[in-house]
Amino acid sequence: MxxxxxxxxxxxxxxxxxxxxxxxxxxxxxNPCSGEDCHIGMNRTEFLPKTHEITVGETVVWKNTSEADHTVTAYENLIPDEAAFFATGGFEDQETAYDAWRDERGGGIGTRETFEHTFDVPGTYEYFCIPHERANMTGEIVVSE
The missing domain is CATH 1.20.5 (Single alpha-helices involved in coiled-coils or other helix-helix interfaces)
Incomplete structure (x- = not known):
């Protein structure tokens, strides 16, 4: 008993x-990031968190927290008009980023690698991962004054 x-x-x-x-x-x-080493993590087909809010002048750090290669690529027509285009690999436009990925996986960031961008213009910035775009690996940064 x-x-x-x-x-x-x-x-x-x-x-x-x-x-x-x-x-x-x-x-x-x-969100696999603590905020100390990164703000946005990545699993196999998602940015985590999907939406991140900041103020003008802040820098966002993405970290590949998965085993797959990823990119962080702005949708040219879905960022504020005055804003600078951003993409891993430092490409100047979306078409060049696509071409580089297709040719030699250009702009890819491997496991535990990071990418950062400073946002100087308020507005909403939508971005995606080129190799996982069909899986809807997208995210957005909302920048306020």
Missing amino acids: HRRRYLAAVGTSLSVGLAGCSSALAVFED
Whole structure:
């Protein structure tokens, strides 16, 4: 009889102890970056978080937190008119970024590599990952005054 109570108590304490682990994992999956080394992480086909809000003059750091190669490429027609185009690899426009990726995987960032860009114009900036665009790997940066 005491054995059953003991096993029930052990089972209950084990369940309670592990409950925090699953919620910590869920937070990591929502954003694998702590903000100290990066603001936006990447899993296989998502930017995490998908939307990031900042103020004018701030720098955003993306980090490839997956095992796949990725790019960070602005949609030229979905950034403010006065804003500078941005893309991993330093390309000046979206077409050049596409061509570089197709030719030699140009602009790709590997596992644990980072890319950063400073946003000087307020507005919404939409961007994507070239090799995972069909999987809807997109994100947005919202820049306020």
